[in-house]
Amino acid sequence: MNTRLALAIALALGAALPAGSQAAATTAGQAAQQANPFFAESTLPLHYPQFDRIHDSDFAPAFDAGMAQQLREVAAIADNPDAPTFDNTLIALEKSGGILDRATTVFFSLIGADTNDARRKLQADYSARFAAHSDAVNLNGKLFERIQALHEKRDTLGLDAEGLRLVEKYHDNFVRAGAQLSDADKATLKEINAELANLGTRFSQNVQAEVNAAYIVVDSAAELDGLSAGQIAAAGEAAKARGLEGKYVIALLNTTGQPALSNLTNRALRQRIHEASVARGSKGGEYDNTALVSRIMTLRAQKAALMGFPNYAAYGLGNQTAKTAEAVNAMLGQLAPAAVANARREAADLQAMIDREQQAAGKPGFELQPWDWAFYTEKVRQARYDFDESQLKPYFELKSVLENGVFFAAGKEFGLSFKQRTDLPVYHEDVTVYDVFDADGSQLAIFIFDPYARESKRGGAWMNAYVSQSALTGNKPVVANHLNIPRPPAGQPTLLTWDEVTTTFHEFGHALHGMFSDVTYPYFSGTAVPRDFVEFPSQVNEMWADEPSILANYAKHHQTGAAMPQALLDKVVAAAKFNQGFATTEYLGAAMLDQRWHQIGVDQVPAPQDVVKFEQDALASDGIFYAPVPPRYRTTYFSHIMGGYSAGYYAYIWSEVLDANTQKWFREHGGLSRANGDHFRKTLLSRGGSADAMELFRNFAGHDPQIEPLLEKRGLTGAEGR
Structure with a gap:
C-alpha cells in the first residue's frame, strides 16, 4: 500500500498515527487531499470534471475516503437523538457522500468510455467493496427506523408532491434492499451481493476483452470486395496497429450482427465473421462466460427468494412501470408471432x-443463413427502393449530422x-465539448460528445451524466453521449450509416432528458426514472432524423455541399418499415431470453450450465x-442483462409503445414546433423521476398508451411492410 493511500485511509477512518509522525502526517494528508481532484467540487464551469488533473492513482484514495465519509454521515443521521424529520434524515442523506459520488461518477464513466489495465484492476478490486458499502447504508437498522417513521406519518409532514414522493421512494428502496430482513438473512444477502458484484465485473471485462481479441484477419484486399476503399484502408490500418503488416482486420462490435456483413461479397468470409461473433463467451478459454452466467442466475434466483419473490424478474419488475413478469410476457408474446411472420416473409x-x-450465374443455390441476411437485404432494398445504404453515406458527415x-x-x-x-479538458482526443x-x-x-469506437471503449451507445441537476445542490447538468462509430482513415471524413444517424439522434434524446431536468432533489434528476421508461424520450427524438425540414438541413454531400436529392x-x-420483421x-x-433466465425460480437452481441449449430451448418454447x-x-x-438491465431488456420495446403514441401525438398536433416541444418539456422531460412515469405520460398525451401505434410503426399489423 503506497503512502498516499495509507494516509488517505487513516485520515478518513480517524485512525491513530504514531505520535512522532502526527504533525507530518497531517500536513502530508492535507497536501494529498488538496492534490486529489475528487476531495472538493470541481472549480470548472458547472463543476465540469477536471480531466487534466485526474490520475488513476487518485481513484482509490477517493473511494476509500469517500466511503468512510459517507458512513460517518450516515451514522450521524442514524444516531441523531432528535426525532426524525424530513430535513435531518432524507435531506441529510441526499447531501451525503460527495467525495464518493464525484469519484465513482467519473470512474465508471471512464470504465465505459476509456478504460485501461489500471482502471480494470480497480474495478475488480472495488466491485465487492462498493456492494458492501451500499449494504452498510441500506441495511442500517437505525437509519431505516427513521425512514420508516417518516413514511408512516408522511401525509402529516406538510410536504409538496416531490417531497412526499421522496419519502415513499426512499422507503421502498430500503425495503427492496433488504432493510426488513432478519440479521441472518441480511448477512446472507451481503454475501450474495458481494459475489454478484465480482461476477458482474468479470463478465463485463471478459466481453470487452474478447471483442478486442476476436478480430477477423483477412489476407488480401480482394477478399474484402464490396467494402468501400475507405473501409478497406481502415481494415489495413487496424491490421498494421496489431502488427499484421500487409493484412486486413475486421473488428467485432458487441452485437450479434456485424456491419461488414451488409457489403462483403465473399460468403465464406461473412460466415467466418458471423460464427466468430456468436461464439463469443462460449467457446472455452479465458473469456468463456458460461459458468459465470449459471452462477449469476443462481444467485439472483436465491436473492429473489430471500426477498420474498418467486424469481428475480418478479423482484426486479416490482418498481418498474410494467410491474409484473406476467405483463412483460404478455406484451412480448403478443408481438412475437407477427414479428416472426414478417421475418419469414422477408426471408x-x-x-x-x-x-x-x-x-x-450458373451456380448451385444455397439456403439463406444468418450471415447472408444483411447482404441480401441490401440487394432487396436496392431493387425495391432503387437505393442502398452506400448512396446515403456521402450525405451523412458526422459533424453535420450532429450540428446541422x-x-x-x-x-x-x-x-x-x-x-x-x-x-475545457477532455479525457480523450476524440471528445468534443459544447455549451x-x-x-x-x-x-x-x-x-x-464522444463518437468513435476504440479498444479502450465498451461497445454500444449510451448517455451518462457527470453532474446532475438539482435545486437542492444548485447544480446544472453536465451530460455526455457516447457512440461507437468506426474511425475513418486519417484525413478522411466520418460518413455515417443511416443506423448511426438515428443512433446519434436517439442518444441525444437521453441527453435532453438529463439537460431539461428541473427537480429539487438529486434522487429524481434527469434520467432517474424506471428502466422501462428511460428509453422513451430517446426513442421519440429519433423521429426528427427523417423529418424533411431537419433532414434537408444536415443531409448534404460532404464534398460538394449539395443537398441530398428529394427522390x-x-x-x-x-x-x-423495411426489414422490420428481422429487427x-x-x-x-x-x-425473451432475458426473461427466461430471470424467471428461473429458486426451486430450479443451480441454473443451467449448458447456456447454448438453454437458449435454444427457450427460443423454441x-x-x-x-x-x-x-x-x-x-x-x-449480453452485457445489458448482467448489468443494469437484468430482467429489463424488454424496456426498449415497452418504451417504444410510449414513443409510438408520442410520435402520433406530435403528428396530430402539427409536428415539429416550439409549442409542441415546450409542452413535451414541461409535462414530461423536465420532471425526471419526481412523479409516477405513467402519470407523466398521461399529463403529456392526455390518454393512456395504446399498442396499435407501435404495431403500425413496426409494420406488424399484417401488412408486409413493402
Whole structure:
C-alpha cells in the first residue's frame, strides 16, 4: 500500500498515527487531499470534471475516503437523538457522500468510455467493496427506523408532491434492499451481493476483452470486395496497429450482427465473421462466460427468494412501470408471432433473390443463413427502393449530422443553441465539448460528445451524466453521449450509416432528458426514472432524423455541399418499415431470453450450465426461434442483462409503445414546433423521476398508451411492410 493511500485511509477512518509522525502526517494528508481532484467540487464551469488533473492513482484514495465519509454521515443521521424529520434524515442523506459520488461518477464513466489495465484492476478490486458499502447504508437498522417513521406519518409532514414522493421512494428502496430482513438473512444477502458484484465485473471485462481479441484477419484486399476503399484502408490500418503488416482486420462490435456483413461479397468470409461473433463467451478459454452466467442466475434466483419473490424478474419488475413478469410476457408474446411472420416473409424475398442470382450465374443455390441476411437485404432494398445504404453515406458527415441535424432539431423544438468550446479538458482526443443555451440565452448545460469506437471503449451507445441537476445542490447538468462509430482513415471524413444517424439522434434524446431536468432533489434528476421508461424520450427524438425540414438541413454531400436529392429523401422515408420483421425478431429473441433466465425460480437452481441449449430451448418454447435471425445478443455477451438491465431488456420495446403514441401525438398536433416541444418539456422531460412515469405520460398525451401505434410503426399489423 503506497503512502498516499495509507494516509488517505487513516485520515478518513480517524485512525491513530504514531505520535512522532502526527504533525507530518497531517500536513502530508492535507497536501494529498488538496492534490486529489475528487476531495472538493470541481472549480470548472458547472463543476465540469477536471480531466487534466485526474490520475488513476487518485481513484482509490477517493473511494476509500469517500466511503468512510459517507458512513460517518450516515451514522450521524442514524444516531441523531432528535426525532426524525424530513430535513435531518432524507435531506441529510441526499447531501451525503460527495467525495464518493464525484469519484465513482467519473470512474465508471471512464470504465465505459476509456478504460485501461489500471482502471480494470480497480474495478475488480472495488466491485465487492462498493456492494458492501451500499449494504452498510441500506441495511442500517437505525437509519431505516427513521425512514420508516417518516413514511408512516408522511401525509402529516406538510410536504409538496416531490417531497412526499421522496419519502415513499426512499422507503421502498430500503425495503427492496433488504432493510426488513432478519440479521441472518441480511448477512446472507451481503454475501450474495458481494459475489454478484465480482461476477458482474468479470463478465463485463471478459466481453470487452474478447471483442478486442476476436478480430477477423483477412489476407488480401480482394477478399474484402464490396467494402468501400475507405473501409478497406481502415481494415489495413487496424491490421498494421496489431502488427499484421500487409493484412486486413475486421473488428467485432458487441452485437450479434456485424456491419461488414451488409457489403462483403465473399460468403465464406461473412460466415467466418458471423460464427466468430456468436461464439463469443462460449467457446472455452479465458473469456468463456458460461459458468459465470449459471452462477449469476443462481444467485439472483436465491436473492429473489430471500426477498420474498418467486424469481428475480418478479423482484426486479416490482418498481418498474410494467410491474409484473406476467405483463412483460404478455406484451412480448403478443408481438412475437407477427414479428416472426414478417421475418419469414422477408426471408422469402431474400431467398428468391439468392435463387435468381445463383441461377443467372450458373451456380448451385444455397439456403439463406444468418450471415447472408444483411447482404441480401441490401440487394432487396436496392431493387425495391432503387437505393442502398452506400448512396446515403456521402450525405451523412458526422459533424453535420450532429450540428446541422441533432442540434438544429433541438433548436426548432425547444429553442436551444450550442457553442463548441475548446478550453475545457477532455479525457480523450476524440471528445468534443459544447455549451448548451436555453431559449432565453441562459446556460442550460454542458454537453460532451464522444463518437468513435476504440479498444479502450465498451461497445454500444449510451448517455451518462457527470453532474446532475438539482435545486437542492444548485447544480446544472453536465451530460455526455457516447457512440461507437468506426474511425475513418486519417484525413478522411466520418460518413455515417443511416443506423448511426438515428443512433446519434436517439442518444441525444437521453441527453435532453438529463439537460431539461428541473427537480429539487438529486434522487429524481434527469434520467432517474424506471428502466422501462428511460428509453422513451430517446426513442421519440429519433423521429426528427427523417423529418424533411431537419433532414434537408444536415443531409448534404460532404464534398460538394449539395443537398441530398428529394427522390433519395423520399426513398429513405418509404423504406422506414423495411426489414422490420428481422429487427423486431432479433430484438424480441434477446428480450425473451432475458426473461427466461430471470424467471428461473429458486426451486430450479443451480441454473443451467449448458447456456447454448438453454437458449435454444427457450427460443423454441417462446415461439421466437427462427434460425436465420439469431437474437441481437447471445447470453454470453449480453452485457445489458448482467448489468443494469437484468430482467429489463424488454424496456426498449415497452418504451417504444410510449414513443409510438408520442410520435402520433406530435403528428396530430402539427409536428415539429416550439409549442409542441415546450409542452413535451414541461409535462414530461423536465420532471425526471419526481412523479409516477405513467402519470407523466398521461399529463403529456392526455390518454393512456395504446399498442396499435407501435404495431403500425413496426409494420406488424399484417401488412408486409413493402
